[in-house]
Amino acid sequence: MKVSYKWLAEILQVDLSPQEMAEKLTGAGFPVEELTPLAEELDGVVTAEILEVRPHPNADRLSLTRVSDGANVYDVVCGARNIAPGDKVPLAKVGAVLPGNFRIKKAKIRGQESMGMLCSAEELRLDLVQAEDGILQLPADCPPGLPLAEYLGLDDVVMDIELSANRGDLLSVRGLAAEISAALGQPFALPLPEAPAARGGRFPVSIATPACYCYTGRLISGVKVQPSPLWLQLRLLACGLRPVNNIVDVTNLVMLEWGQPLHAFDADKLPELEITVRQARAGETMVTLDNKERRLEPGMMLITYGDKPVAIAGVMGSLDSEVNESTRTVLLESAGFDPVSVRVTAKALGLASEAASRYEKGVDPAVIVPASHRAAALISQLAGGEIGELVSAGCHRSETWTVEASLAKINALLGTEIPRAEAERILINLGLEVQGEGDALLVKVDQRRSDLRLWQDIAEEVGRLHGLDNIPAALPRGVQTVGVRKPAQRLEWLVRDILVGCGLCETVPYTFISPEMQERSLAEPGVELANPLTRERSIMRGDMLPSLLETVAYNLAHGQHNIAVFEIGSVYRPVAGQELPEQPLRVAAALCGTAPVHWQRKEEEYDFFHIKGVAEQLLAGLGADASFVRAERRQFHPGRCAAVRCGEELLGYVGQVHPGIAEAWKIDVPVWVMDFDFQALVRAHREGVDFAEPSRYPAVRRDLALETDTDSEAGTFLAIIRQQGGPLLEAVECFDVYTGPNLGPGRRSLAFSLRFRHGQRTLTDEEVQALMDKIIARLEQAGARLRS
Amino acid sequence: MEQMLNNLKEEALKAIAAASELGELENIRLACLGKKGQLTAVLRQMGSMPPQERPRLGQLANAVRDALEEALASRREELEAREQEARLAAERVDVTLPGRKPGRGAVHPIMRLRRQIEDIFLGMGYTIEEGPEIEADYYNFVALNIPKHHPARDMQDTFYVGADVLLRTHTSPVQVRAMEKARGKVPLKMICPGKVYRKDDDATHSPMFFQVEGLVIDRGISLADLKGTLLHFVREIFGPGQRIRLRPSFFPFTEPSVEVDILCTACAGAGCRVCKASGWLEILGAGMVHPRVLEMSGYDPGQVSGFAFGLGIDRVAMLKYGIHNIRHLYQNDLRVLKQFQGGLE
């Protein structure tokens, strides 16, 4: 909320600088985000009286004036028309500097000397409303020769305060003053305005909705609508509001002062003098003050006159009942509307108004009538007119309640030892009544502070004004607990560390993607957002691939050609009949481009065996006994994809992204990815180690060279070797793969190295040979031919 | 014969001293001491010597043999040392050329900090809890004392999936779920790190970001306990000289609520552009768990109390590493990520 520093200082009658006041508010929990001077420096601009106005001999549009600042008389050339002898105006003397760094110099204008400039509001950068365009007209009783800034009180500061959602009472000068006063250690109360003398003007008011708990109206007839006096306009400007006219400005001023929204209708434009507050009916429409036609819906609350909607209650009035220069009779509304109703309506219409922002946080019912009194008196003072009687419906006495707090409980919650006297003083300074004795603090609260309901709320007030800096720092005592990561949490970090060790950088991409990214990646459908920021970020991904490709594409586009990345993150998949989607965690990685280069090696493009190596490294690190099986997936190159299994369970896939998908992403190099289900990895993980005593006996090594078809799979032969080798086969490795002209087309050679060892004795050649024969026989049955 | 032995010795010693490689030395050994060598040849003449001369000549021959063997051994050692020296010299490498390394990746900066934060609280006996990012309105708002149409809903601009399903705006729903699961048991000490989502997008706000929230429920937990806990945490993260400042605030799920500032990391409190001259930086929100929140999740606010706090890991990362644009954290530019290869928080 923006508020005038001078207004607060005036009402509090304290001598605080704007910075000091801001510190008090910030300390109380309401940070002042900005202090902005109301006006720019206006050095050398003074109040002056026009003594004489003559036509300029050489220019029709200009006049020659003689103006006095009380001490001297100056000849000033002026281009405005709204001036006459006797007018009080701002004079920028020679040497003055106007906003925009415009320095006033002695000048000759069409042959006539000018010793300064008469100023318009615009030239002074003041957003004032005037009856006529041209020079700013100062009040007739303005003494000449005063610095203009001082005379108008332009040395005000706009304080922009961040308020919390629970403190509707602070959306007023009254509330802010009370808060600052309490922070200064003094109580504060603004006396409620008295009813002005009123006569006649009664009309029927009825409420036909539970969402309005009080409605008051009163007529003020015979008003003259015109710009407000400068003090009022400047006060509104210092609170961030634009002046309009004397009627609207008064309603705004009183709202700022008391926090009670007021609305003024042009009563002569109302179809009938009979007010009903009711819910809207389907199909009703209204043009609001901002000149937009609004479709009203049941659930929205309306103010109607003779059944015609003239305002959306608490939000905005209608254009055709607006107060303007032709208005003679004003109907002043001050009412209480249900916060939720106003909030829902304002949200549905996308309308944010000063009134709505106050109603939705709750206004003080005790102020509804006094605010009307205050506004009526001010209107009649500034615009003339006769004040009619206040008519009302539904207004009950405002509620009060007692919060039963205990000093001991408050101190226990805060960890303090605040004595009763201090707690009491704090609460009294906040304008609350305190009763009770000893430990009991019985705090009487009214609807000005409807946020105070529980003893904890009272504890907060006491702690806040005691000063949070005065609260000691301790640590929880009580039963000790052990903090350890759960097994899956430990494994998540293990996975991360293994992949980093494999040379991959961890990424954290946005989990929301565009429909196009999903489509391009042939991805599982994700979860659509109802209100995305942009279409680009409108779906919670159902698949890791779009994110991997986004990262790869981004880095390729930024000149990175060695891309090795991984992500541990969730995908989101709708599940029919379930409120929340499935959100499994996945571990995915991508390699693209060239492996890190080294001077001893040729540059090496990433290939299938790089990504498989990463997967194998990961699985080995988890102690998972996994196998790679040829697989076909629509997202993968048909010949370059393997499913990774642990027993029956599918862990994930590794392979090359289908070149068609890469092309759709405008990636023209192969992208190698792996994508695992994290929970499946957790299940595949083998805890601990089954220790085996190393054998003291020598190993026997045998090599095997097989010739096979190229479409046979090494895995088949490895499995046979392992199976037939049995427990004596300590290890087997494929150490060479060869295709070449001497093998003929469609043939390749695979070389394996086998190591046999016995745990309790030395193996004999015969034993090993017998095993080798068994292995070879089975390999030959499987289509391999032994090479000599 | 004596003369012959002495000549043999003299010449052989000369040859040994002149030998420049091991092969040559071996040839000398064979020529002098081998089965067909010169010494054997001389000794073969022993028979023709007078018998009384033989023992003396025998001794002399042995002395010659010993002398030659010793000379051979010492020369061999010399030559071996020299040869090894030459071989090692030839094996010299350019130690300034890069090593062959498996390549090193990097943990994402947010995850580095997440690990550190987790470790700090694990050390204080907290557990780590997790929960869904797409969450029910009830857990994200209602159970945290933010009913439908509450103005406090404006504090967190929310992405919705359906009427009652949304992207969690904070990790607090995890706390609610943990409290429900604990069924009133104390002490409950937990943190919940994770992704959260709000409809914000500028240089310091990302629509997706990371939070870590903490919760302690026990008998007699106070605001002072919260203050001490946060002070410990802040000093672990930002250094032992750190200080905190609590300012009153409002969150619907805590009462009292506080906002916590730390000394500006750029100017250490002197006042600068980063902290808008205040010397302080807001870093987290916290407070005493609201009695209604306790009640809704199965705790009796008459018996127990608790504190809760939440902070943005992104914000900590930006402060700690001096990252000015939050986009760097989610764009996954390798030039950014690779800067986090080394070190440990």
Ligand SMILES: [Zn+2]
């Ligand atoms: Zn600073």
